[in-house]
Amino acid sequence: MDRCKEPENYYRASLGGKAARPPLGGTQRADICVIGGGFTGLSAALHLALAGAEVILLEAETIGFAASGRNGGQIHTGFRQTQEHLESWLGKLHARDLWVLSEEAKALVLELAAQYGIGCALKSGLVIAAHNRRAARELAEDTEYLRMHYRYTQARMIDADETARSLGTQIYPAARFDCGGGHLQPLAFASGLASAAVQAGAWIHEHTRAQRIETSGQVVQVVCESGKLNADRIILACDAFSGALAPELSSFIAHVESFITATEPLPNELYESVLPCDAAVADTRHVLDYYRKSADRRMLFAGREAYLTLPKNIGAMVRPRMEHVFPQLKSARIEYAWSGTVGITRTRMPHLGRLSERVLFAHGYSGQGVALANLGGKLLAEAAMGHPERFDVLARVPAKRFPGGAALRKPLVAAGLMWFKLLDFL
Template sequence: MPKPHVASWYADTANPSRERPALDGDLSADVCVVGAGYTGLVTAIELAQRGHSVVVLEAERVGWGASGRNGGQIVTGFNKPVSTIAGWMGDKDARLLWDLSEEAKTILSGLVETHKIDCDLRWGYLLAALKPRHMAELRDYQAELEGLGYDKTRMVDREEVRSMVDTPAYLGGLYDAGSGQLHPLNYALGLADAAEKLGVRIFEGTRVTGIDTGPSPSATTATGTVRARFLVLAGNAYLGKLVPSIQSRIMPVATYMIGTEVLGENRAKSLLPADIAIADINFVLNYYRRSKDHRFLFGGGVSYSGLDRPDLKRVLRGTMLKYFPQLKDVAIDYVWGGHVAITLNRTPHLGRLSPTTYFAHGYSGHGVALTAVCGRLLAEVITGQADRFDVFAKLPHAPFPGPGPLKTPALVLGMLWYRLRDLL
């Protein structure tokens, strides 16, 4: 039996969704997709629209991993400046990647509109500055965006920020009308419904235990095998040790959220009058928004060790109260977490294991949007249009340092430096 979705505000407010059967026996299809998160589901939709038969195998439930637990924030661009990417790949390829990141948001909004996905999609976003250095960084970032022709941002001062969010913590920020928010689990469930209406077969509770990446690829489970012409691996942080050759290029990182009790419409609006999503720009950042039922959803803190803190609720609440002491009388109804996959250079990792087997993962905090375009690129390369996929696959991805059991401690030590930089 598949595990239920992790207890969260998202799970408690999820749209109705039927339980799908596990694979029972052997099947064949044009394409077999491993993982029913955003990447796998968008890939399946794009392929089905092109006339391909698709089977999706999910170890738990649709959207069970990061796709159903994340902060729900749709963020412009990548986790690295385009200028940095240009230093790796040249201006032409970096410009194409920027254009693809903008296409991602168009694909996402088109999926929501076309398939009538009820996921509270809203636009408007603030990158908030806690110190003068942050303001300088945001001005540089805005200048780069303007140089790319992106005209949806504007710098805001302390007074205007205070009209958007009721905290004195920020010196100012960068408002982005082209970033936004949604209910992540409902978006995933809506993608699954859309895929099935196009003929995609989705099996839940069906963990893939082995793959064949040869000329006639296949995915093997405890209850059957799917044979296909192409195989797509879309497990992200939950792919585990299925493919050791790419496992070292990503690191599962735990991230956490809390949800308050219902604040009431007036109090929720006074806290966040602009009803936008907000994040600061610390390396270990805090992010938050208000919910449709007038709660405050606050995310922050990460664990690179793979171990959750036993006092997680208290710690997250304490962080929230540093910025919003007026919430000291408010109870916390929800606390949850999950794993996202990061890469060493903080850009998505796409590639081929063989001429018949492709993968995409490691979105490094920008997966809500970028999974949409990566799903399209996977569909393109499978149908013989490899140009755009190949540019994305050129992003340089080194393995995380440290062999075997030393890999995680090495990352923890590296991240400690960034935590200290945030504090200082």
């Protein structure tokens, strides 16, 4: 019987309390105001401070409160769309530029962790596990395409036997083992980025929700309950929540609630029988299982999604998925269970752009933001400092609105996502 407190985020519990950073007070000024203290905002603030800008970051709750402090910690290669698809949609040159940026995104995470000594249990190895034979064929084709056309040799296909030996489960017909991917403790990484940004000269105010943005001439003002901030430029880094501050962005983002559990630390034999390769794993279904082991020997298992309402008992909902993959974990108690909101776009590509000459935004990494959001922040910083060329490689990817208008969007998107869920059974 699981006796976990829900919802309780294992990452937060394992880090312990951090000294709070004070809310914004009075009327302040900065060159650039960053709104949102997840990977995007923190990376933007750090890179801006390093470039010599006066930067103030406002976070509605605490650093890493939303997706960046709750996610699966998996570092993926590329985007949610294959390079072959991006080439046929956007042209070869654009697709190649995107690939170069996505490779930089992974390298950036490693570089930041090393440079700032961020202890976040960073490990290499990401497995994409095929849920059926057709998915295995497509994965093999994509792996070969990356090898042939992008000289990406860090990923290789493994057959059913090797997959079973690497993962400790026999349910997959094949998988892709990607040494270029990896995993980390995301909240520890976000906290480390925040410290690095402050060290570099940025100011961070927690418990400071931006209520509205007002533009007058050359100055933009961010109005919060506890104070006001005048800035030359604003960076909007609120991911799934951008629409609350900038209603014109609402139709570009859908919300998917994803669920994660953490078992108790596993006894030796059990620990060694599950996921012996110690990589992170995601399967190929639309509503995917994704999992990895923590540094303190727990299984962190995520699965299932919700679009309209939250379940009462996350642990009970995720457990059957975990036991399907690892029947040997039947006796393992779930100690933590929590959820987080994933911001997804209709194209499944990140959405970067400008609301005006002075307001830049980046959101909608569609489940692949551990690497890409950190890059998004760096590109936002470059653009805000007058070098938009690399930012524009992503901003040029055409974004599509979800249909339905304010009232119907949520149920229509939920129906669409449930359709994808059904496809998993084909």
